[in-house]
Amino acid sequence: MASVTLFSLSKYRHAGSWLDRALYVFSVYIVPFLIAAGTIATLLLLPHQFQSAGAVTLPLHVFDERDAAVTPAAALGRLRDAPTTARYSTQLSETPVWFTFTVPASASIHPTLIEFPSRHAQSLACWIASTMQPLGTADRESVTGEMRAVKAGFSVYLGHLAQPVPIVCSGTFSGPAQLSVQAWDAPGLRNSSLDFQESAGLIGGGLLTLAVFVFVTAIINREWTYVIFAVWLVGNLRLCANAMGWDTQWLDRVIPPDWIPVLRQVTFAAYYLLTGALFSQLFRRELRAIGYRWLLRAGQYVGLVLLASSVVLPYSRFIPALWVLGGFGMSVLIFLLARLVWLARSRTVMWYVASLAIVLFATFSEVLGAAFGLKLLFGGVNTVTAALSSSMMAAFAIAEQMRAEREHRRQAQTELRNTYEVTPIGLFTLDSDGHFVRANPALRAMLDLHKAEYKARHWNDYFEAGAWGALQALASKGSDGELEMGGAAxxxxxxxxxxxxxxxxxxxxxxxxxxxxxxxxxxxxLRFLAEHDPLTGSLNRRGVEKAIAVDSDEALPWALAYVDLDRFKLVNDLFGHRAGDEVLKQVASRMRAHFEREYPLGRIGGDEFVCVMSDTAIDDAIAQCHELISVLSDAPYQVGNRAFQVKASIGLVECSRGVRVQDAVSNADRACREAKKVAHTRLVTYRKGAAAFEERAEELRLVETLGRNRLPAGLFLVMQPIMSLSAPTESLNFEVLLRMRAPDGTTLPAGKVIVAAEESGNIAAIDRWVMTTLLTWIEKHHHMLPNTQFICVNLSGGSLNDEQFMEDIFALFAQHRSIVHYLCLEITESVALHDLENTQRFISRVHDMGGKIALDDFGAGYTSFKYLKALSADALKIDGEFVRTMCAHPADIAIVEAIVALARNLGMRSVAEWVEDADTLRALQEIGVDYVQGYLIAKPQESAAILAASSAASFVRDAEVVNFIECLSEPEQAMSYGYEWRARVASRH
Known part of the structure; x- marks a missing residue:
């Protein structure tokens, strides 16, 4: 029984599917084909419903009433001499026109009617010429007598005519009117009128239906280009109505005659703009390919001019403007249409082009026919056929575009499905409860998920706790967010x-x-490396600064320890960086193991470590640091089969809330440098309020001041005399020194200013100011310096290595070339040796311009006879440390004597600094030093004091030194002073 039932159901389903297919074929193929074939056969074979024999065009005699108003009788007299014509053009004239014609006798049994088929006729009056009997009057609002409104014009009923009847008429016209007269029998005119109305209904209904369909389609699909197309179809309808003469109504409602001219003008202008807008929207992609967008833009601007003209110009003047401007716009569109057909040959484009081409051709034909009377072109175009054909092709274009879009969507869906399947990224869809709906192969492989498990598996099954809630929160944010989550344990x-x-x-x-x-x-x-040292695993400078910033915001006590390894460089130099790296690792390991608490520990230099001792009182920190020194310094560091001994020094600072990171590190670094100088303690501590804090804070403030300004306020120059020992009263040489006046009026030490300028990177600007100020001063006062042979001025190492500064200085020397010979530029040994070739070039350029060079602080650096031979300096300035203690230490005397002898043998002058007592002065004179400088001679002076002096000796105030200077000019007296000095030195040692 069950098998019989299944067989019956199967048979029923089979029969049902066969019937569905048959109905589908009948509806989709057979019926549409029969309708199309029947329509074509009807149009070709069956007679028209309103056929007529046609009208007879009557010859006319016409003249216009341009001179003065005339009576019908007078007009008839003038018309006898007028030429005969079948069609008369008013040429836009709106003056009354008189015309006469003869109606032949009736050839049929039906009454005769005369039609005046002009849609531009505004009024008309007719009389029987032989008797002047009025036949009636007509205008667009009313008719009288035998006159009637018919089709686009008027008609007059004459009845059955046994013989010809002459008629005289007067009419007024607007626009490019074409006057003609046609004789009909009554049935023929009736059929022609019905045919006219049928055509009007056909074109109106067809175009309005299509416009509504396109508009609704556009609104539903949000395709705003189709909205423009729907409105354009309405404009197409109104242009066709104007051409046929039934634009005086809309939807069976009569438009007031006074509105007609303005409505026509605005319609023409709006249709022009709509055509341009539709064209540019439909073919925006193709227009980018074919070019000439500027030409289309010009046509659009012409449309705006036409729209403005439609509002301000009367109808008779607007029509010529329409011919000119519209002709230009249509020519542009025809040209671009030709380009589109040639270059963009898609079927959609071809249908749209055909639709627009028919409309443009019909309109262009009408314009030419109305303007120039080209009857062949005008008569060859049927406005109804043109409107319907263009609308039908537009429908084909829409259908083709829809088909193309559907095909595009189908291809896109296929591509999306293929992409979904092959993409290496996991893609998924979950329902509102979190169960899987879809998953691509990549996701299934990633999670080991099977299709059969979709509805049974939840998102939380594969990810960490709370994953479904996190996913919902992410999805609610939209497409901008992303989330990282872990898997399920x-x-x-x-x-x-x-x-x-x-x-x-x-x-x-x-x-x-x-x-x-x-x-x-x-x-x-990468995040770890951003704040940690990859070698030791400790914090790097950035990590240390963050740790300090955290503690500086806390109210708890804390300290900062700065650790420096004293002999670490020897390990790198003797055994290589690999051994040094191993030592650094062991140092970091010992430090971490030493502290019971997990203090932030960092490495901020090659062998420099910092420990942020959080929540630790300073006394406790001191005790821990003493122990740390023992831990780091006592036990050797075993690297392979070698053991290295490395000592550590620590600078410890007590920090308070709100301290700046850079200040804390700077103070700890300074304390560590002091600790390195103490051989036994190796720990220096700065407590809160220590003088070192204030001193360093002042230095940092000065650095910030110099760093903010190109040239800080308060800079000025002083000059310290340099006395010649061979002619002390005959020369006035001096060294220019920089000073800075603080805001409180105190004078800052030169050393602090220079160090701060170098730290701030502003030293070159300050040196440039010093050199500019000095040269300007010399230029102004050199005539008051007759005894000056040289003026010393220091240049810092940072400036000498600044190429831009060097170019600026030599440009400045070139401006003051006449006084450069006064300058003696002082550079230190370390700067000179930093780049020997660069120093040699600098000295050579200075000498070429007439200046001099002195090597400053000679003996304090890397003194080498080899580099002295390479540098052609003019003077050696002996380091003041040797000069100040030379009378107490014979070794210093020997060094000074050697330097003086070396300078003399190399052809250089010698200058001794820091001369502070008379014994040192006598010793230097005995040794043979050329020049001396120091507080014993004079302290730095203002420039006015220098200008007022005659020599460096005039500044000396010590009586013993004055007496010594006076004796220098007497050789015997000077020799006795020399013997006394030697005896005094011998008695001390």
């Missing part, structure tokens, strides 16, 4: 990391998933 993916993006769509959650475990590990490593 129960499934063995707890170590994995996944990057997730998701959105809400139709109540579902759709998103993508990527396995970013390796990337996450790399990012964590």
């Amino acid at each position: 129960a499934r063995g993916t707890g170590e994995r990391r996944y990057l997730l993006k998701a959105i809400e769509s139709n109540g579902w959650v759709e998103g993508s998933l990527q396995d970013v475990t390796e990337r996450s590990k790399a990012i964590e490593r």
Whole structure:
């Protein structure tokens, strides 16, 4: 029984499917074909419903009433001499026109009617010429007598005519009117009128239906280009109505005659603009390819001019403007249409082009026919056929575009489905409860998910706790967010990391998933390296600064320890950086093991470490640092089969809340440098309020001041005399020194100013100011310096290594070339040796311009006879440390004697600095030093004092020194002073 039932159901379903297919074929293929074939056969074979024999065009005699108003009798007299014509053009004239014609006798039994088929006729009056009997009058509002409104013009009923009847008429016309007279029998005119109305209904209904269809389609699909097309179809309808003469109505409602001219003008202008807008929207992609967009833009601007003209010009003047401007616009569109047909040959484009081409051709034909009377072109175009044909082709174009869009969507869906399947990123869809709806192969492989498990598996089954809530929160944010989450430990993916993006769509959650475990590990490593030293694992400078910033915001006590390894450089130099790196690792390990608490520990230099001792009182920190010194310094560091002994020095500062990071590190660094100088303690501590804090704070403020300004306020120059020992009263040489006056009026030490300028990077600007100020001063006062042979001025190492500064200085020397010979530029040994070749070039350029060079602080640096031979300096300035103690230490005397002898043998002058007592002065004179400088001679002076002096000796105030200077000019007296000095020195030693 069951098998019989199944067989019956199968048979029924088979029969049902056969019937559905048959109905489908009948509806889709057979019926449309029969309708199309029947329509074509009807149009070709069957007679027209309103056929007529046609009208007889009557010859006319016409003249216009341009001179003065005339009576019908007078007009008839003038008309006898007028030429005969079948059609008369008013040429836009609106003056009354008189015309006469003869109606032949009736050839049929039907009454005779005369038609005046002009849609531009405004009024008409007719009389029987032989008797002047009025036949009636007509205008666009009313008719009288035998006159009637018919089709686009008027008609007059004459009845059955046994013999010809002459008629005289007067009419007024607007626009480019074509006057003609046609004789009809009554049935023929009736059929022609019905045919006219049928055509009007056909074109009106067809175009309005199509316009409504396109408009509704555009609104539903939000295709605003089709809205323009629907409005353009309405404009097409109104132009066709104007051409046929029934534009005086709209939807069977009569438009007031006074509105007609303005309505026609605005319609023409609006249709022009709509055509241009539709063209540019439909073919915007193709127009970019074919070019000439400027030409289309010009046509659009012409349309704006035409629209303005339609509002301000009367109808008779607007029509010529329409011919000119419209002709230009249509020519542009025809040209671009030709380009489109040639270059963009898609079927959609071809249908649209055909539709627009028919309309443009019909309109262009009418314009030419109305303007120039080209009857062949005008008569060859049927406005109804043109409107319907263009609308039908527009419908084909819309259908083709819809088909193309549907095909495009189908291809897009196919591509999307293929992409969904082959993309290496996991894609998924979840329902509102979090269960899987879809998943691509990449996601299924990533999660080991099977299709059969979709509805049974929840999102939380594969990810960390709270994953579904996190996903919902992410999806609610839209497409901008992303989230990283971990796998599920129960499934063995707890170590994995996944990057997730998701959105809400139709109540579902759709998103993508990527396995970013390796990337996450790399990012964590980069984050670690951003704040840690890769060698020791300690914090780097950035990490240390962050740790300090955290403690500086806390109210708890804390301290900062700065650790420096004293002999670490020897390890690198003797055994290589690999051994040094191993020592650094062991140092960091010992430091971490020493502190019971986990203090932030960092390495901020080659062998420099910092420890942020959080929540630690200073006394406790001192005790821990003493122990740390022992831990780091006592036990050797074993590297392979070698053991290295490295000592450590620590600078410890007590810090308070709100301290700046850079200040804390700077103070700890300074304390550590002091600790390195103390051989036994190796620990220097700065407590709160220590003088060192204030001193360093003042230095930092000065650095900031110099760093903010190109040239800080308060700079000025002083000059310290340099006395010649061979002619002390005959020379006035001096050294220019920089000073800076603080805001409180105190004078800052030159050393602090220079160091701060070098730290701030502003030293070159200050040196440039010094040199400019000095040269300007010399230029102004050199005539008051007759005894001056040289003026010393220091240049810093930073400036000498600044190429821009060097170019500026030599440009400045070129401006003051006449006084450069006064300058003696002082450079230190370390600067000279930093780049020997650069120093040689600098000295050579200075000598070429007439200046001099002195090597400053000679003996304090890397003194070498080899480099002295390479540098052609003019003077050696002996370091003041040797000069100040030379009378107490014979070794210093020997050094000074050697330097003086070396300078003399190399052809250089010698200058001794820091001369502070008479014994040192006598010793230097005995040794043979050329020049001396120091407080014993004179302290730095204002420039006015220098200008008022005659020599460096005139500044000396010590009586013993004055007596010594006076004796220098007497050789015997000077020799006795020399013997006394030697005896005094011998008695001391």
